[in-house]
Amino acid sequence: MRCNRTVWIPLLTWAICACRRADNLPSSEAHAAVSSAPASGKLVVTDTGLGPFRYDASVASIRASWPKSRLTRVPWEMGWYAAVELSRPGARVIVEQQDSLLNPTKPGQYWYVRGDSIVLPKHLRFNARWLEFRKTYGEGWMSNAGGEGDLDYMRVTFCRIPYLVLTLPLSGIDSTALPGDLASIPDSARLIDAIIDVEKTRFVPCEPAHDSTNRN
Secondary structure (H helix, E strand, C coil): CCCCCCCCCCCCCCCCCCCCCCCCCCHHHHHHHHHHCCCCCCEEECCCEECCEECCCCHHHHHHCCCEEEEEEEEECCEEEEEEEEEECCEEEEEECCCCCCCCCCCCCEEEEECCCEEEHHHEECCCCHHHHHHHHCCEEEEEEECCCCCCEEEEEECCCCCEEEEEECCCCCCCCCCCCHHHCCCCCCCCEEEEEHHHHHCCCCCHHHCCCCCC
């Protein structure tokens, strides 16, 4: 199966707009989330959730189980998407809904994660060097969606983990490199954030032998 090579995900901005705590949470749902989710420790990214926080859970229940949360927005080409920022020791997370108004009874569609307590697939720490990601995750492709104007970042998607997108700085990357030449990224580069595309958690990983990411 061939991978979907097009990656269109809006730039995450960590600036926060006017915010408030979640109101009118369903009491049983909120209680369950709080009682089952520790306030610290490692958060492992899988195809079903971030640690104990499932991608299909409502935004309201997720907010209730984090020590700090507030409303924010994620910019895209035509405006802003509604989102919630969650924070706890070692982790900052943005859960985005692709709508202008947040619906607390529905789940998010993109999760932006970063922090020392985040563990990415195959047991890689968020703060690992790029070389470790490239060797562990294998074939993939780059998208320099942030390479225009004042933006200075790029994104990488891997064939074996179609739902995961890694954001890295453009600094030091060969501008003439082909999209599949992941070795053109400096080995010492560090992640800006990692993004989980919830829809793609249902995708079947493509086989590297049949991957087309190194072709024009």
